[in-house]
Amino acid sequence: MTSALALPENVVRDGNFAMPLPTNWSTTSTGKAGSSFRITPPDGASEAQASLAVVAVAPVNNVQPMPSEQRKMLGGVMFTDLRHTVIDRMITAGGWVVNDRQRDIGGHRVFEVIAQTPATSDGRPEQVWNYYFTEINGRVYSLVTRSSNVAYQKIAVDAEQFLSTFRPMEPRR
Incomplete structure (x- = not known):
């Protein structure tokens, strides 16, 4: 008899959270x-992508900013x-910040940056990029959707x- 808990398929597990x-x-x-995530939008719209990453670890210092x-x-x-x-990513992708x-969002302080890239000659439609930055447990996370x-x-x-439901575990020290 197995004792492992089976999680549904639509659960992200990365070792720090599920x-x-x-x-x-x-x-x-x-x-x-x-x-990284694949998003299949309803209504037959083209596929979308998302990514979640730690972009910074909050500095440990005794000097508090004003x-x-x-x-x-x-x-x-x-x-x-x-x-x-x-801005740097948009320059590389030929886009701009809007x-x-x-x-x-859900009790998290979030800095959001909205950007766009134009439609391409190979038929890819104009893309909207949402960058969400939030700090939890001393780490700054980035969730990017396109x-x-x-x-x-x-x-x-x-x-x-x-x-709003994002609750990663404490970082290992």
């Missing part, structure tokens, strides 16, 4: 660089630095649902 995935999300790979600086930081990382990582904002403009809002709702 969490349910939104409907139509499936894990494509998991490793040290993070986890409150005005803390409002512009996430886990010790300045919003401008997070935004510049997205907007950024600070939000609260979808067609048609599926963008549904994918964003799913990503925000995922973030």
Whole structure:
């Protein structure tokens, strides 16, 4: 008789957490660089992708930033630095940043950057990229979704649902 607990297929497991995935999300790979997901949007829209990774470990120091600086930081990382990582990726992909904002999603403080890439000559539609950065247990995580403009809002709702339940374990020290 086996004692292993079988988890449903739509659960992401990476050694640090096991969490349910939104409907139509499936894990494509998991490793040290993070986890990647395939998203099959409803209504026959083109496939979308998502990735989850640790992008920074909050610095351990005794010097606390000023409150005005803390409002512009996430886990010790300045919003401008997070935004510049997205700008760099968009330059490489031929895209641009549309907007950024600070939000609260499921009790998590989140810095969101929205970007776009144009349609391509090979038929790929314009893509909307949502970068969500949040700090949990001293780690800054990045959840990135990429979808067609048609599926963008549904994918964003799913990503925000995922973030609202995101509870990774304490990092190993």
